[in-house]
Amino acid sequence: MTDPHELSVTRYIDAPPEKVWEVYTTRKDEFFCPKPWRAEVVEEDHRAGGRSRINMYGPQGEKNEVNGTILEVVPHRRIVSTDAFVDDWQPAGPFIVAVTTFEPEGKGTRYTAAARHWTAEAMKQHEDMGFHEGWGAVVEQLAQLCEDDTK
Numbered sequence: 001m002t003d004p005h006e007l008s009v010t011r012y013i014d015a016p017p018e019k020v021w022e023v024y025t026t027r028k029d030e031f032f033c034p035k036p037w038r039a040e041v042v043e044e045d046h047r048a049g050g051r052s053r054i055n056m057y058g059p060q061g062e063k064n065e066v067n068g069t070i071l072e073v074v075p076h077r078r079i080v081s082t083d084a085f086v087d088d089w090q091p092a093g094p095f096i097v098a099v100t101t102f103e104p105e106g107k108g109t110r111y112t113a114a115a116r117h118w119t120a121e122a123m124k125q126h127e128d129m130g131f132h133e134g135w136g137a138v139v140e141q142l143a144q145l146c147e148d149d150t151k
Helices: 017-026 120-128 131-149
Strands: 006-013 038-044 051-057 063-074 078-082 097-105 108-116
Touching: 006 120, 006 131, 017 097, 017 108, 017 131, 108 131, 120 131
Parallel strands: none
Antiparallel strands: 006 108, 038 051, 051 063, 063 078, 078 097, 097 108
């Protein structure tokens, strides 16, 4: 059942789930922001309760810090995180719960990134910020890295 406050992007990636997982978890600096922005992974502990810190830098000197907590990790299949908590379980935001899945499909992977929001207003705000364009660009960049690596 789809969450009523969920936005998502999905794409078939012509690479096996293990490859998509490996790129997603080790090369996030290369794809996690739509260009011309760039991402810098400061910390990402891929285990339940692990911290995630990613800085995003814009072409005009903008900086967006994305901090949160990993809630669930199923290797090669699923990562769930939230920005509702930061260091030492301090409440923050909250803005989203992100659910990223890597499902086998034929010889490739059905990648889905979903943002679940607490309220319709927060979902609308995220959509108006350019969710589809931004997260769509990220999945295209991820797919390019994965597919280039398998050629």
